[in-house]
Amino acid sequence: MGSKDGSNVSRLLDDNERLLDRNEIVGLLNVVNGSEDFYSILCKADRLSRSEFNNRGIVFAQIGLNAEPCSVNCKFCSRGENHYSLDTS
Numbered sequence: 269m270g271s272k273d274g275s276n277v278s279r280l281l282d283d284n285e286r287l288l289d290r291n292e293i294v295g296l297l298n299v300v301n302g303s304e305d306f307y308s309i310l311c312k313a314d315r316l317s318r319s320e321f322n323n324r325g326i327v328f329a330q331i332g333l334n335a336e337p338c339s340v341n342c343k344f345c346s347r348g349e350n351h352y353s354l355d356t357s
């Protein structure tokens with residue numbers, strides 16, 4: 269998947285009748301950030317969450333007392349040690 273495979277992502281996002289299988293989910297998780305497919309996923313997620321929660325949300329904020337690179341390396345998190353975004357000097 270990724271921006272070269274946009275028709276497959278669009279097909280998956282438009283299919284509201286079944287659960288996605290593991291390979292399809294992994295494919296969506298590997299879509300390149302900033303690509304057309306990436307924004308298609310954000311748009312679909314926004315539409316679904318607004319519909320589900322009637323345009324209401326809760327904002328949570330974290331306060332980190334120690335900011336160290338984390339070995340779990342979640343791709344979305346700026347604290348993952350492979351893509352740590354804070355100054356370590």
Ligand code: SF4
Nearest residue numbers: 338340341342345348
């Ligand atoms: S979300 Fe960030 S801090 Fe939490 S486990 Fe994943 S990489 Fe570590």
